[in-house]
Amino acid sequence: MIRLYYYPGPNPAKVALFLEEAGLPYEVTPVDIRKGDQHHPEFVAINPNAKAPALIDGDTVIFDSNAILLYMADKTGRFLSASGDAGRGQLLSWLMFVATGVGPYSGQAVHFKSYAPEPLPYAVNRYVYETERHWRVVDAHLSQSRYLAGETYTIADMALWGWALALPFIVGEDAWARLPNAKRLIDEISARPAAVRARELAHRHHYKAEMDADAHAHMFPQNGRLVDA
Numbered sequence: 001m002i003r004l005y006y007y008p009g010p011n012p013a014k015v016a017l018f019l020e021e022a023g024l025p026y027e028v029t030p031v032d033i034r035k036g037d038q039h040h041p042e043f044v045a046i047n048p049n050a051k052a053p054a055l056i057d058g059d060t061v062i063f064d065s066n067a068i069l070l071y072m073a074d075k076t077g078r079f080l081s082a083s084g085d086a087g088r089g090q091l092l093s094w095l096m097f098v099a100t101g102v103g104p105y106s107g108q109a110v111h112f113k114s115y116a117p118e119p120l121p122y123a124v125n126r127y128v129y130e131t132e133r134h135w136r137v138v139d140a141h142l143s144q145s146r147y148l149a150g151e152t153y154t155i156a157d158m159a160l161w162g163w164a165l166a167l168p169f170i171v172g173e174d175a176w177a178r179l180p181n182a183k184r185l186i187d188e189i190s191a192r193p194a195a196v197r198a199r200e201l202a203h204r205h206h207y208k209a210e211m212d213a214d215a216h217a218h219m220f221p222q223n224g225r226l227v228d229a
Helices: 012-023 065-076 087-112 121-142 155-162 164-171 180-190 194-205 215-220 226-227
Strands: 003-004 025-028 056-057 061-062
Touching: 003 012, 003 087, 012 065, 012 087, 012 194, 025 065, 056 065, 065 087, 065 155, 087 121, 087 155, 087 164, 121 164, 121 180, 155 164, 155 180, 180 194
Parallel strands: 003 025
Antiparallel strands: 003 056, 056 061
16 A cells, blocks of 8 residues: 655645546555654654655655656556657656756745745745746746647646645736646646545645744754744
């Protein structure tokens, strides 16, 4: 049985989407990052980066969300690009574009807008700008392509979908009006039954909602001392 270590967030969401799309049986172990579950030795032994998600499949342990997507797609033969080197190149390029661009810049934008202990306008401007720029690249590409890797729905699209909920918060409520092609893809994925089930996963367990000093210390130990002060 596959075991998914999960917290409601963009990276675990895209893994849950794959598992639901593939119809694979799996069990969920909650990782409540505001309570510090990610720092427990038992979890760090699975994910040395102390982040959700992680996945165990028999004797195989994978601890990066994009690596999980690629591993599961290769194992099942599902949600990969069209056959041939050209299709594989497109899939890997867009998957890594999300992994190294959309995801990290979106995460940093959220952090500096909401969780930094003091206002840092330069950092906010930098990461909000880069988040929107990455999405504009996606939007321009999707004006010529149904999915990121051509005409086939793949793990690259799933990776992008995981970050979609954060976009209006980062760049403004009119984000989707400015990115109609990206919106078309995200709306299509969100309407899939597997995506609905993946979103519902966030409500199957109780997670701490308060962003108090303890939560800050667990999630951002580098500035927990400043928050307490």
